[in-house]
Amino acid sequence: MLHTHSDPSKASNIFNLSSTIRKISTNTPSPQSPRPHIHSTSPPPPYLHRALSRSLFLSTNPEESETDSKNYIQTMASAASPTFCSIPTTSSSSTTRTRSSLNVPTTRFLTHTSLRRLGFAGAAAEPLLTHHVATQLRSLKSSGKPVRGVASMAKKSVGDLTASDLKGKKVFVRADLNVPLDDSQNITDDTRIRAAIPTIKHLISNGAKVILSSHLGRPKGVTPKFSLAPLVPRLSELLGIQVVKADDCIGPEVEKLVASLPEGGVLLLENVRFYKEEEKNEPEFAKKLASLADLYVNDAFGTAHRAHASTEGVTKFLKPSVAGFLLQKELDYLVGAVSNPKRPFAAIVGGSKVSSKIGVIESLLEKCDILLLGGGMIFTFYKAQGISVGSSLVEEDKLDLATTLLEKAKAKGVSLLLPTDVIVADKFAPDADSKVVPASGIPDGWMGLDIGPESVKIFNNALETTKTVIWNGPMGVFEFEKFAVGTESVAKKLAELSGKGVTTIIGGGDSVAAVEKVGVAGVMSHISTGGGASLELLEGKELPGVLALDEAIPVPV
Ligand SMILES: Nc1ncnc2c1ncn2[C@@H]1O[C@H](COP(=O)(O)OP(=O)(O)OP(=O)(O)O)[C@@H](O)[C@H]1O
Numbered sequence: 001m002l003h004t005h006s007d008p009s010k011a012s013n014i015f016n017l018s019s020t021i022r023k024i025s026t027n028t029p030s031p032q033s034p035r036p037h038i039h040s041t042s043p044p045p046p047y048l049h050r051a052l053s054r055s056l057f058l059s060t061n062p063e064e065s066e067t068d069s070k071n072y073i074q075t076m077a078s079a080a081s082p083t084f085c086s087i088p089t090t091s092s093s094s095t096t097r098t099r100s101s102l103n104v105p106t107t108r109f110l111t112h113t114s115l116r117r118l119g120f121a122g123a124a125a126e127p128l129l130t131h132h133v134a135t136q137l138r139s140l141k142s143s144g145k146p147v148r149g150v151a152s153m154a155k156k157s158v159g160d161l162t163a164s165d166l167k168g169k170k171v172f173v174r175a176d177l178n179v180p181l182d183d184s185q186n187i188t189d190d191t192r193i194r195a196a197i198p199t200i201k202h203l204i205s206n207g208a209k210v211i212l213s214s215h216l217g218r219p220k221g222v223t224p225k226f227s228l229a230p231l232v233p234r235l236s237e238l239l240g241i242q243v244v245k246a247d248d249c250i251g252p253e254v255e256k257l258v259a260s261l262p263e264g265g266v267l268l269l270e271n272v273r274f275y276k277e278e279e280k281n282e283p284e285f286a287k288k289l290a291s292l293a294d295l296y297v298n299d300a301f302g303t304a305h306r307a308h309a310s311t312e313g314v315t316k317f318l319k320p321s322v323a324g325f326l327l328q329k330e331l332d333y334l335v336g337a338v339s340n341p342k343r344p345f346a347a348i349v350g351g352s353k354v355s356s357k358i359g360v361i362e363s364l365l366e367k368c369d370i371l372l373l374g375g376g377m378i379f380t381f382y383k384a385q386g387i388s389v390g391s392s393l394v395e396e397d398k399l400d401l402a403t404t405l406l407e408k409a410k411a412k413g414v415s416l417l418l419p420t421d422v423i424v425a426d427k428f429a430p431d432a433d434s435k436v437v438p439a440s441g442i443p444d445g446w447m448g449l450d451i452g453p454e455s456v457k458i459f460n461n462a463l464e465t466t467k468t469v470i471w472n473g474p475m476g477v478f479e480f481e482k483f484a485v486g487t488e489s490v491a492k493k494l495a496e497l498s499g500k501g502v503t504t505i506i507g508g509g510d511s512v513a514a515v516e517k518v519g520v521a522g523v524m525s526h527i528s529t530g531g532g533a534s535l536e537l538l539e540g541k542e543l544p545g546v547l548a549l550d551e552a553i554p555v556p557v
């Protein structure tokens with residue numbers, strides 16, 4: 001695989017595969033040594049799905065609980081913050097591993113402002129919560145009950161609500177049911193509906209009255225083609241009950257329907273974006289939505305990056321405001337598994353333009369061991385190295401940025417691999433003439449539309465060494481059959497790795513479409529339901545819909 005280099009005079013050597021693969025980095029896995037530990041001083045931290053959102057500190061000695069309050073907070077932070085991802089451990093026992101992560105000085109944790117940037121980790125960085133936990137532990141101690149430890153999650157979860165919290169209660173559930181519909185209003189992909197079901201089922205099986213809200217598309221005012229009505233049959237089928245549909249999302253008619261909703265019933269409100277106040281997050285509108293219910297559950301991960309009335313505004317008027325199961329799972333993987341990965345950790349980033357992935361690449365460079373680049377963006381990287389790219393997609397104003405990213409990768413010891421060969425086309429069309437050429441030999445007038453077969457092999461070899469892989473963005477113009485091979489090969493490789501216990505996370509949008517097309521979606525560890533939201537999360541940005549939720553309260557175990 002091509003080791004990126006900013007010196008154009010070295011370009012021809014770079015494309016010599018066999019010599020290059022050894023040059024990539026001292027960390028780079030070679031085909032001869034398929035499973036090296038890239039960071040030998042940093043054995044994989046324990047990856048446990050639940051442990052990433054629920055950090056558990058176990059102590060058999062109640063006397064330890066005073067200091068444990070600090071430790072517990074640090075443990076929470078270590079599950080979500082890149083700062084803590086390479087803390088060395090010496091034992092394979094989960095208790096010991098947890099303890100070893102406690103050696104980080106408290107002050108470092110408390111002053112580390114980046115922890116606050118992620119909604120997921122926000123609670124861990126909150127001095128008030130630190131105090132709260134300490135107080136709680138003191139009171140537990142003074143109660144005389146033996147305390148084994150404390151478990152908590154940064155955000156309060158719908159799973160924390162019991163039948164007594166829910167029975168007869170009106171629960172406003174914000175889901176992201178923004179599914180694609182064809183011209184006849186048929187749902188062409190029901191993934192987001194299916195993903196919303198566990199939370200709704202939990203609520204109705206505990207006797208709650210569910211008031212379900214979502215947007216669909218980007219309507220400007222009331223627009224019939226963006227009505228949520230076509231979703232009712234599928235929702236009803238998946239829930240096993242008849243879902244009632246309101247023609248509005250606020251107002252007297254809706255209030256009547258809410259009043260007649262039985263325990264265990266579901267009322268689907270009309271598209272919340274039919275009101276411009278939704279996207280403007282107008283408090284009066286949020287108050288009207290909130291007035292329908294007693295408590296709030298946000299399960300709309302795909303819309304959690306929007307500070308809208310139904311995702312953020314309502315939390316000011318409804319208590320508790322908690323995370324749904326889908327939201328939790330997305331955070332577990334996209335924050336937890338990425339910040340605290342089993343290593344080696346590879347990121348695959350593709351898509352059309354480097355400009356739209358700068359934040360993701362920069363953020364992943366801080367965390368991953370191997371970065372594989374594909375898609376249209378690679379040509380900007382080639383050109384930045386003085387390599388001729390024919391008429392391939394290039395962002396001329398991002399050449400310096402590409403060079404900077406390559407230098408950053410080198411400085412951080414990340415093995416950044418660019419494809420060594422590409423499939424070029426004589427025009428941008430499904431029936432274009434095509435051929436495989438070395439990346440250094442793209443003829444004038446031809447454009448690269450996919451990664452080549454040699455690159456697929458080398459990517460596969462690099463991936464073979466990994467324990468965690470995250471993928472965002474296609475390797476080529478996969479919408480054209482002729483140029484879908486690179487993207488589909490990545491999908492197949494990740495499916496194979498999933499079967500071997502590798503954590504595989506698909507970041508959303510086009511990569512998810514590719515995985516579904518290949519028919520391997522079901523075997524991946526996690527497929528995100530969020531496009532923009534997953535990108536923002538991977539960039540390390542705050543998600544307002546998550547930040548607005550109540551913090552979790554630690555519970556004794
Ligand atoms: N070599 C290429 N030349 C031009 N366009 C390309 C090339 N490779 C991929 N693309 C296009 O990039 C588009 C996807 O790019 P985009 O930046 O939108 O990724 P993305 O949608 O964010 O990825 P994801 O949805 O997985 O997060 C696809 O439509 C694909 O056809």
Ligand SMILES: O=C(O)[C@H](O)COP(=O)(O)O
Pocket residue numbers: 176178217218302303306530531532533
């Ligand atoms: O499809 C999505 O990414 C979400 O539903 C958010 O939609 P939006 O980009 O229109 O806010």
